[in-house]
Amino acid sequence: MSVVQVEKALHDFAVHKAGAAIVLQGEWGTGKTYLWNKVIKSHRDSFARKTYSYVSLFGLNSLTDLKRSIFENSVPSNRAGNVTTKESVIENLKKLEFSDATSGLRKILNYGKEAKIPYVGSFGGVIDSIQYAMVRGAIICIDDFERRGNALSARDVLGLISNLIESKDCSVILILNEGSLQKDDEFFTFSEKVFDYEVRYAPTLDEAIGVVFIGTDEYEAKILENVKRLKVNNIRLLRKVEYFANLIKPFVENKPIEIIDESTKLIPLAIYAKYSGAEKIVDIEDLENYKGGLSLFPPDKKELNAEQKAIEDKKLAKQSFLQGYGYGEADGFTVEIIKLVKNGYADSASLMPMISSIELTVERNNKRKLIADAWHTFHHDITISDLELLDLFETAVKESGDMASPHEIDGVLEIFTAAGFEGRGIAVVDEYFKVLGVNRSITHRGEMYRQPQNPYVTQKLEQYFGDENKIWTLDELVDNFHGRPITGEVLELLSAFTVDQFYDYFKALSPLKFVSYAQSLLALGSRTGLQMSVNYYEVVFLKAFEALKRIHDESPLMALRMNKFMDYQQMYDHKLTSIQQTGDAPQG
Numbered sequence: 001m002s003v004v005q006v007e008k009a010l011h012d013f014a015v016h017k018a019g020a021a022i023v024l025q026g027e028w029g030t031g032k033t034y035l036w037n038k039v040i041k042s043h044r045d046s047f048a049r050k051t052y053s054y055v056s057l058f059g060l061n062s063l064t065d066l067k068r069s070i071f072e073n074s075v076p077s078n079r080a081g082n083v084t085t086k087e088s089v090i091e092n093l094k095k096l097e098f099s100d101a102t103s104g105l106r107k108i109l110n111y112g113k114e115a116k117i118p119y120v121g122s123f124g125g126v127i128d129s130i131q132y133a134m135v136r137g138a139i140i141c142i143d144d145f146e147r148r149g150n151a152l153s154a155r156d157v158l159g160l161i162s163n164l165i166e167s168k169d170c171s172v173i174l175i176l177n178e179g180s181l182q183k184d185d186e187f188f189t190f191s192e193k194v195f196d197y198e199v200r201y202a203p204t205l206d207e208a209i210g211v212v213f214i215g216t217d218e219y220e221a222k223i224l225e226n227v228k229r230l231k232v233n234n235i236r237l238l239r240k241v242e243y244f245a246n247l248i249k250p251f252v253e254n255k256p257i258e259i260i261d262e263s264t265k266l267i268p269l270a271i272y273a274k275y276s277g278a279e280k281i282v283d284i285e286d287l288e289n290y291k292g293g294l295s296l297f298p299p300d301k302k303e304l305n306a307e308q309k310a311i312e313d314k315k316l317a318k319q320s321f322l323q324g325y326g327y328g329e330a331d332g333f334t335v336e337i338i339k340l341v342k343n344g345y346a347d348s349a350s351l352m353p354m355i356s357s358i359e360l361t362v363e364r365n366n367k368r369k370l371i372a373d374a375w376h377t378f379h380h381d382i383t384i385s386d387l388e389l390l391d392l393f394e395t396a397v398k399e400s401g402d403m404a405s406p407h408e409i410d411g412v413l414e415i416f417t418a419a420g421f422e423g424r425g426i427a428v429v430d431e432y433f434k435v436l437g438v439n440r441s442i443t444h445r446g447e448m449y450r451q452p453q454n455p456y457v458t459q460k461l462e463q464y465f466g467d468e469n470k471i472w473t474l475d476e477l478v479d480n481f482h483g484r485p486i487t488g489e490v491l492e493l494l495s496a497f498t499v500d501q502f503y504d505y506f507k508a509l510s511p512l513k514f515v516s517y518a519q520s521l522l523a524l525g526s527r528t529g530l531q532m533s534v535n536y537y538e539v540v541f542l543k544a545f546e547a548l549k550r551i552h553d554e555s556p557l558m559a560l561r562m563n564k565f566m567d568y569q570q571m572y573d574h575k576l577t578s579i580q581q582t583g584d585a586p587q588g
Contacts, residue, residue: 003035003207009199010039013173014139017048019165021172021194026201028177028277031211031235033143035201036175044080049171051138052080061149063156070140071131077139140164140172146180154186158194208233212242219249222264229325230272240271244341251355256362259355266337269327274341281321288338290322290330332523356516367400371408378415386419397428402436406461410452426456433460440476474505478517491536502547515564518548522568525575538575545572
């Protein structure tokens with residue numbers, strides 16, 4: 001049934017004058033209770049009955065508890081759907097003072113319901129009986145049937161529902177999660193004798209999304225696009241997606257589209273991986289550990305036994321799912337989003353530096369694209385004139401900063417010289433090396449794929465390097481390469497500094513740089529990829545963390561201020577134990 005049809009069926013039940021019992025059934029988390037509350041709030045003024053009671057069976061262990069709960073949660077129908085308050089419960093209890101002739105009885109009530117009455121015993125049972133006797137002509141919603149206490153049987157609940165219908169002129173709706181009961185549950189034995197009919201609620205994906213999301217801006221539209229790709233129609237999960245999407249939105253608003261695309265892709269995926277039921281294909285740990293398709297390629301299946309084959313098939317299913325969704329591999333930003341979902345809050349101390357780093361990378365990639373596009377035009381578009389081509393290269397070099405390589409600048413000068421504009425080409429070269437000299441983005445000749453051939457470019461490059469034995473300070477290295485793709489040469493240089501030097505560096509670092517620079521160095525601990533005989537990522541991380549830990553331990557107040565970095569303690573312990581076992585612990 002569509003949502004409209006289900007709403008009509010529930011409305012017809014609520015306004016019907018004769019007593020009836022129905023089951024509202026659907027999968028877990030699809031919003032059955034939400035839909036029922038929506039119906040009663042919209043139509044409670046037209047209810048045929050004057051009283052409404054909502055009861056959750058969660059934790060109730062006896063019929064007495066259930067009867068008492070029905071009475072205590074009763075409200076006038078025009079307040080149906082409102083949260084039961086202390087005042088409404090007291091209002092119902094006041095109904096027990098039913099006669100001025102029973103002042104002695106009321107006095108006993110003041111002693112509590114367990115007061116003893118001669119020849120009667122505990123007075124609590126009398127109160128319970130009176131309470132239930134006063135339940136009549138009501139609409140009653142019974143929820144969480146599958147979460148009732150072990151001592152409250154299905155037979156007891158259904159028997160009470162039958163009594164409410166036949167003897168007390170009530171209408172009862174039972175909300176049930178589909179598939180939550182065992183096939184031999186007593187419910188199925190007795191339900192046909194109790195309930196008039198069932199209403200099955202199975203919202204479509206768009207209907208479920210429409211319950212939670214309004215769809216007001218581009219950010220939410222991207223979230224919903226990915227929700228639909230995952231086919232998440234569970235309203236409880238959709239509410240979690242909405243919650244976490246709103247948490248991270250302030251951090252990514254007005255950022256490059258690449259960052260928005262990545263965050264709106266990761267949030268629904270992380271919620272799906274953490275909170276979906278047994279039917280989910282990947283767990284959140286899979287997202288944390290995934291290194292791309294190659295990491296899941298199985299060996300030759302002919303060598304696998306049945307159990308091993310099943311394991312590898314499951315890996316391949318995960319790989320196919322993640323690749324189909326567009327999830328590449330775990331990186332620093334992924335880890336921060338997963339931490340967000342796990343912790344329930346956004347940690348600006350670690351998230352903002354990560355976003356800033358990605359933002360710089362995106363900016364550099366966009367600048368790099370200017371050069372790549374210019375060369376593509378040179379090789380493929382013969383319709384462009386010579387002067388247009390020169391303008392294109394001049395603009396690309398100026399706007400891309402130092403993203404071109406010296407070898408490419410060599411080629412640019414060759415183009416200008418061939419066109420008869422060598423002087424203009426030399427000016428372009430000068431502008432490039434001026435920016436390169438400020439950014440110092442090349443530290444070693446070995447970082448260059450090819451050496452330039454033009455004498456003028458070679459001369460400028462020699463001037464740039466100056467003394468090849470230049471000694472870089474820790475401050476220069478981190479400052480010049482913060483937020484950029486880091487090379488093996490830079491990592492090797494960083495790894496040569498001691499823990500004491502990292503400590504002095506952090507203590508002297510300006511407040512504007514401290515948190516983001518420290519986070520960038522710690523983030524190296526989760527990085528891999530460079531083919532090096534020594535894992536310099538690991539060495540730099542260990543030294544940086546140890547220096548920060550030393551600052552953390554200086555005083556209790558300093559510990560509070562530095563706790564934001566202690567999330568890396570487990571990674572530090574693991575890496576240190578691993579390299580100590582191999583005897584390769586970093587020196588200094």
